[in-house]
Amino acid sequence: MSSMEGLDIRAPIGGLFSLLGLMLAGYGMVAGSRTTSDIAPVTNVNLWWGLVMLLFGIFMLVLSRRAMSKPG
Amino acid sequence: MEGNPITHLAAIDYAIMAVYFAAVLGVGFALKRVMRTSTDFFLAGKSLPAWVTGLAFISANLGAQEVIGMGASGAKYGIATSHFYWIGAVPAMLFVGLFMMPFYYGSRARSVPEYLKLRFDEKTRTLNAVSFAVMTIFSSGISMYAMGKLFNLLLGWSFNTSVLASAAIVLAYVTLGGLTSAIYNEVLQFFLIVFGFAPLVGLGLKSVGGWDGLTAKLNAASVANGLPEGAYTHAWQGMTHASTNPIGVEWFGLVMGLGFVLSFGYWCTDFLVVQRAMAADSMTAARRTPLIAAFPKMIFPFLVILPGMIALALTSGQGAAGMIPAKMANGQPLIDAAGRTVLDFDLATPMMLVKLFPSGMLGLGLTALLASFMSGMAGNVTAFNTVWTYDIYQSHIKPGATDQHYLWMGRVATVGGILLSVAAAYVAGSFNNIMDLLQLVFAFVNAPLFATFALGMFWKRTTGHGAFWGLLSGTVGAALHHGLTLPVGAVAGVKGGYFGLLHTYPSELAQTFWTAIVAWTTCFVVSIVVSLVTQPRPDSELTGLVYSLTPKPKDTDVPVLQRPASLALIVIVLIVGLNLVFR
Secondary structure, eight states, X not given: OOTTOSOOTHHHHHHHHHHHHHHXXXXXXXXXXXXXXXXXXXXXXXXXXXXXXXHHHHHHHHHHHHHHHSOO | OOSOOSOOOOHHHHHHHHHHHHHHHHHHHHHHTTOOSHHHHHHGGGOBOHHHHHHHHHHHTOSHIIIIIHHHHHHHHGGGGGHXXXXXXXXXXXXXXXXXXXXXXXXXXXXXXXXXXXXSOHHHHXXXXXXXXXXXXXXXXXXXXHHHHHHHHHHOOOHHHHHHHHHHHHHHHHHHHHHHHHHHHHHHHHHHXXXXXXXXXHHHHHHHTHHHHXXXXXXXXXXXXXXXXXXXXXXXXXXXXGGGSTTOOOHXXXXXXXXXXXXXXXXXXXXXXXHHHHTBSSHHHHHHHHHHHHHHHHHHIIIIIHHHHHXXXXXXXXXXXXXXXXXXXXXXXXXXXXXXXXXXXXXXXXXXXXXXXXXXXXXXXXXXHHHHHHHHHHHHHHHHHHIIIIIIIIIIIOTXXXXXXXXXXXXXXXXXXXXXXXXXXXXXXXXXXXXXXXXXXXXXXXTTHHHHHHHHHHOTTOOHHHHHHHHHHHHHHHHHHHHHEEXXXXXXXXXXXXXXXXXXXXXXXXXXXXXXXXXXXXHXXXXXXXXHHSOOOOGGGGTTTSGGGSOOOXXXXXXXXXXXXXXXXXXXXXXXXXXXXXX
């Protein structure tokens, strides 16, 4: 049985994080910077962290795509 | 469990949770067609690459106790909590990878209890299998109970809904895709927890004025709590004496009790984590599994302990406006003997999430928390179904059936295990003391384990009778020690002292660590003595099971830098460096 037969886990990880990243970044763009309490710093954490997650998701998708095109 | 929830979720938060649950179930469905034999189901067909099993190894351990408990300890003990990682986990992970995995992976054993059967005898295996199976059920039940209670408090979700819904999701993906599905989802959960908690630490540090601001605030807090300045930000300073560090343990008890007995007992013998490595696709990959896991384990303190420390910095001197709420008793905040408010440390990390994250990120953070609860549950359930099917059902109830029958039994055991866990969660809810008592018994059962395995693997003279009686007397030794001692300020009962009082420890942790040391030593000595007066097995039966009779594994199939020995060396250098930086 070859490794990863059936499913390369990097594909669902890539898909999930790309989607979550898009959702967060999109929400951040609409909602803008905000704070949740008097101690929390005012940032648009949704936007920038969403973008970080999107990048990670795309990176994982690229890895799984490359593994698919290369046998073994 | 009524009352107003602490916060409410927005549509975006629910959407993030829904996407995650869809992904988890999707992975289970995608793997269903690969589950053809019982080996596929219980051991993931021994087909996974080392990085996947490595991340699962760490993620299966990353249950609720880890994320919530280590945040709580961070708020209670400060950076010294990192001892649970740097002393209390990493060295044992290196040891199991380098020295013990060849016997688990290389022998025909399909589980840790089965190794005991091959090396010793049926009674030692059965003792280990039954106690382990009971323990996994209750651990998963306790985890579910904690989750139901937390989400009820934070979001007002009904306890029943949280428990039943998460049980149903875990049930679906484990029954469909077996261990592979659990492992794949653990890898997903690993990344989710990293991405959910890293920004929490970032925002938290920003709100306390960076590392310098955190240090200054925690210095003030340590003085206010009667400890030397820097007690919360230095891991080793003050460890020469129990009264000068927040853990209340001296260095010897810490290193021997936590670093040696408890840590090696868990990481080197607990099937929950070892099972992940046994799913790897080669001997080298199996040995690399815990070594790869050691890297994230090393940096987890920054992810799970720092939120607790930041929460303490945002609480100390703030009165009722502090981050961590007071523990309540009969509607009034609890006050300790010194007149200080007792804080509900278990809420440190959840309150940080709620107060620092806006909608959106809050959904991500809470999903990460849910994921950690579910990965803990799934880890226990997959270990349970394997030990039940191979070590109890196949060896005592129905031997010699077809592989398809055992695959079917594995799925039935998954359903049964989850139903029992749900029942245990409700038991935990109605009789809190029973759970404390059970965890105590588990501690007694687990503490001597490493002595048995170390002797079995490295001393060929050890006999089955030696192992069995060593284990039993180690457990009795633990109970005796615990029953004759008490932590300072505690009354006789579940905290100890039920047989009398010979010694008082400066803290509960000190008592726990010394109970473990006593259990281990008793087991070690009794196993040796009984072995010497009983008949050993001939060398020919022990090949592949004992160090001196097994060819050393060769790792020439991977580049030098990726070999187990090289990885271990890198980890050792890093761990020494971390301890020096935070000394």
